[in-house]
Amino acid sequence: MTDTRALLHDAVDRAGDFIDSLGTRGVQATATYPEMVAAFAEPVPTHGRDAQAVLKDLATMAEPGLVAMGSGRYFGFVVGGSVPAAAAADVLVTGWDQNTGLTFGTPATAAIEHVAGDWIKELLHLPASATVGFVTGGLMANFTGLAAARHRVFADVGWDVEADGLHGAPALRLICGRERHATIDMAARYLGLGSRHMIEVATDEQSRIVLDDLRAALEGGAGPTVVCLAAGNVNTGAFDPLAEAIDLAHEYGAWVHVDGAFGLWAAAAPNRQYLTAGLERADSWATDGHKWLNVPYDCGIAIVAHEQAHRQPLGAKAAYLIREGGDPDPFELVPEFSRRARGVPVYAALASLGRDGVADLIERCCTYAADFGTSLNAVDGISVLNDVVLNQVLVRFSDSDEVTNEVAAAVLAEGVAYMTPTVWKGHAALRISVTNWRTNASDVAAAVDSIVRCYSSALRNRS
Ligand SMILES: *Cc1c(COP(=O)(O)O)cnc(C)c1O
Numbered sequence: 001m002t003d004t005r006a007l008l009h010d011a012v013d014r015a016g017d018f019i020d021s022l023g024t025r026g027v028q029a030t031a032t033y034p035e036m037v038a039a040f041a042e043p044v045p046t047h048g049r050d051a052q053a054v055l056k057d058l059a060t061m062a063e064p065g066l067v068a069m070g071s072g073r074y075f076g077f078v079v080g081g082s083v084p085a086a087a088a089a090d091v092l093v094t095g096w097d098q099n100t101g102l103t104f105g106t107p108a109t110a111a112i113e114h115v116a117g118d119w120i121k122e123l124l125h126l127p128a129s130a131t132v133g134f135v136t137g138g139l140m141a142n143f144t145g146l147a148a149a150r151h152r153v154f155a156d157v158g159w160d161v162e163a164d165g166l167h168g169a170p171a172l173r174l175i176c177g178r179e180r181h182a183t184i185d186m187a188a189r190y191l192g193l194g195s196r197h198m199i200e201v202a203t204d205e206q207s208r209i210v211l212d213d214l215r216a217a218l219e220g221g222a223g224p225t226v227v228c229l230a231a232g233n234v235n236t237g238a239f240d241p242l243a244e245a246i247d248l249a250h251e252y253g254a255w256v257h258v259d260g261a262f263g264l265w266a267a268a269a270p271n272r273q274y275l276t277a278g279l280e281r282a283d284s285w286a287t288d289g290h291k292w293l294n295v296p297y298d299c300g301i302a303i304v305a306h307e308q309a310h311r312q313p314l315g316a317k318a319a320y321l322i323r324e325g326g327d328p329d330p331f332e333l334v335p336e337f338s339r340r341a342r343g344v345p346v347y348a349a350l351a352s353l354g355r356d357g358v359a360d361l362i363e364r365c366c367t368y369a370a371d372f373g374t375s376l377n378a379v380d381g382i383s384v385l386n387d388v389v390l391n392q393v394l395v396r397f398s399d400s401d402e403v404t405n406e407v408a409a410a411v412l413a414e415g416v417a418y419m420t421p422t423v424w425k426g427h428a429a430l431r432i433s434v435t436n437w438r439t440n441a442s443d444v445a446a447a448v449d450s451i452v453r454c455y456s457s458a459l460r461n462r463s
Contacts, residue, residue: 006052007055008091011055012091014055018066021068022070022081022438025071026416027068027073027074027418028068029066029067030064030065031064035064039065068418069081071418071436072436072439072440072443073417073439074417074436075419075433075435075447076419077431077433078234078262078292079291079433079436080288080290080291080293080294080436080437081436081437081438082296082345083294083295085349085351085352086294086348086352087296087345088348089344090295093109093340096341097340100340101329101336101338102330102331103327106341109341109344112341112344113346114327115347116343116346116350117301117343118132119347120132120303120346121303123268123350123358124264124267124268124276124279125267125279126280127305130305131303131304131328132301132333133301133302133303133334134289134299134301134330134342134346135299135334135335136298136299136300136336137288137290137297137299137300138261138287138291139183139300140300140302140334140335141261141285141288142187142257142286143190143335144302144314144334144335145258145284145286146174146184146187146257146284147191148255148309150172150191150193150313151312151313152255152306152309154170154172156224157170157223157224159224162312162313170223171224172223173199173221173223173225173226174188174193174197174199174228175198175201175214175227175254176198176201176227177200177203177209177228177240178200178201178203179203179207180259181230181259183259184228184259199221201213201214206233206236206238207230207233207235207236207386207424208238208240208241209229209230211241211245214245214248215248219252225252225254226254226256227245227249227254227256227257228257229242229246229256229258229282230263231258231259231260231264231279232260232261232262232263232264232266232390233263233392235392235422235431236386236392236394237263237388237390237391238386238389239275239276242277242278242282243281246278246282250281255283255284256281257282257283258279258284259286260276260287261288261291261300262287262288262433263275263276263390264276264279264285264287265292265358266390268358269358269362269363270359271363272362275389275390284304284305285303286300286301286302287300287301288301289301292365293358294361294435295346295349296345301346302333304333307328310328310332311328311332314331314332314333314334315328315329315331316331316332364439365436365439368434368439369390370388372393372444373388375444375448376448376451381397381398382397385424385429386424391434392431392432393432394430394432395429395430395451396427396429397455397458398459401428403458404427404430405421405428407458408430409421410458411430411451414450414453414454416446416449417447417450419447430451
């Protein structure tokens, strides 16, 4: 074997050991960040060491600081695992090492990504003519959608924002729900739109935008306008009333961008598709591969209904760029120039799951989320705050911020299940996100037991 092959074997074995341990290891790391820094910190080595030894040290030293994010008992933030085909394809991508920017430069990976993009549009019932870019995550997918939006609404009033920037530009109105994801603000910042200038629309008791408020916001001004909607609020999993909101925004000539980092996948599950009615009429969509589709980090997906608006702000003209076939070059659809072929694991995930498998993955997670809700609601003193329409569950204990935060900390410390605290509508809550393909009924039961145990002991500590 060549050195590289032997090393890759070693790396795959070590990665496999970690993956095999997911079912039994505690979900929480046993070492803290400062302890990990202390373990790794040393002056730059003057002389290199044997690669095999480097790999061995890396794996053994990192071990106590690794979190079992791929475990079926990991319900923190909104984090998926990796379906086997996607994890393995990611290794291939590393071996191939194709800088996937040009159809001419990397025909195989560019084509695989193109097909993966077509499959995603079909599964999510989005227009076949839309263009798809594989970005690092939801943030960059939102950035891409809003960059396309910015291009189009300025072009409509005769402003060339790519050439002239925002110097002396007409004001752009960015209208968003009050409970939008923080990455919308970040994307607005990167695009020079300024988070302070956003027009906020009120949200209801499930965090959905209020249509009357959206109408008032649209009526309250004129000029280039972009409306941002949510397909899956990060706390409640609730969907904005997409069909009505999209049509309303279009009446006023606005571009509609939908942030569906995880929620967009509801469109691929027959029993949840009702949540996404009207989705296909939007102008751009952002979603993640590395959340609910369960492909490895990092992978976001930006989809735009208008090819020119997608390519114009992101592409470049350079003499050495040769276009092949009629399709855009991958680099024209993302904010990166050089990048790994992160769409290949998406292809592998979709090929291995199939339409049925994707639907089943989404349905299963939603069913487990509902089970969490039912089991926890049945316990005295525990209340589920949201309508569990998707995969997100918000739980509060003794209707108290203090008790809720204490339970959240105790669950993490116990290490059976990983879930994160949040603040929703001004109240502390424990957020449970069921997003992993591995999660099964016994994972849910173990997590519920852990939560109830930690709540009981919090009550005992108080009496
Ligand atoms: C996670 C998330 C994002 C950001 O996605 P990243 O992949 O973390 O960049 C944006 N919007 C929503 C609703 C999310 O849940």
